[in-house]
Amino acid sequence: MLIDYHLHTARCGHASGTMDQYIDAARQRGITELGFADHIPMYWLPPEKRDPEIAMQEEELGEYIQEVCFLQKLNPDLGIRLGLEVDYIPGCEAAANKIISELPLDYVLGSVHYLGEWGFDNPLYVEKYNDYDLFELYMQYFDTLCGAAKSGMFDIIAHPDLIKKFNHRPQDELTPLYKKVAYVFADSGVCVEVNTAGLRVPAREIYPAKKMLSLLCKYGVPVTMGSDAHHPNQVGRGLKKALELIKEVGYKEVAVFQNRKRIFYKL
Numbered sequence: 001m002l003i004d005y006h007l008h009t010a011r012c013g014h015a016s017g018t019m020d021q022y023i024d025a026a027r028q029r030g031i032t033e034l035g036f037a038d039h040i041p042m043y044w045l046p047p048e049k050r051d052p053e054i055a056m057q058e059e060e061l062g063e064y065i066q067e068v069c070f071l072q073k074l075n076p077d078l079g080i081r082l083g084l085e086v087d088y089i090p091g092c093e094a095a096a097n098k099i100i101s102e103l104p105l106d107y108v109l110g111s112v113h114y115l116g117e118w119g120f121d122n123p124l125y126v127e128k129y130n131d132y133d134l135f136e137l138y139m140q141y142f143d144t145l146c147g148a149a150k151s152g153m154f155d156i157i158a159h160p161d162l163i164k165k166f167n168h169r170p171q172d173e174l175t176p177l178y179k180k181v182a183y184v185f186a187d188s189g190v191c192v193e194v195n196t197a198g199l200r201v202p203a204r205e206i207y208p209a210k211k212m213l214s215l216l217c218k219y220g221v222p223v224t225m226g227s228d229a230h231h232p233n234q235v236g237r238g239l240k241k242a243l244e245l246i247k248e249v250g251y252k253e254v255a256v257f258q259n260r261k262r263i264f265y266k267l
Ligand SMILES: [Zn+2]
Pocket: 085, 111, 113, 158, 159
């Protein structure tokens, strides 16, 4: 059993590969259940300000859904799920919910990629880390992430310590922040994603850090996994390592989703 619930395709403007190519790659790498999770259109911005290299356009959403549904029928032997990666933008929940509620999704991945207007995971704006006290920045990031969990909009919270992407790490002990996140995630009933893209960036570490994942496990937060592939070559990458980590911290099962309902696979 190998799950990859975080696949992007060319539609988002910064990934390459067709859905067919992703499915072929998944088959070759023994993925048993895969989920497309392309970026939601930038609903929080007026149409003229939406960057076509960050997310698909609103008019592409229908095609995206149709293509996944078509491929599900064409590949009945594989579990192909329809997901969407949705940015959490405090104050814009209604606009996101309007889009999400109209789609036949299997799951919604909630992500924090912005603090205010700063896209902190975008290499173009990496200098901005220098303007911050890193511990305060991490606090702000984890507070926003807790807001995402509490919003009730998401089934899964993606890459839950993405703020470490470029390896800017505070000296301070992060355990108190991790504990708060674990408590809020458990209380709000969200699942956490173990995301292997962290291995491919300067942080050189799976999202989340082992210490954080242990606490999430201890507090009873369910777990699922994804490669965050932006190219068919990246499908399934690092997932065996992710599965080892998941078992090592004490998980006995992983979550999958259908029609936004959670099901568990025993490990
Ligand atoms: Zn993301």
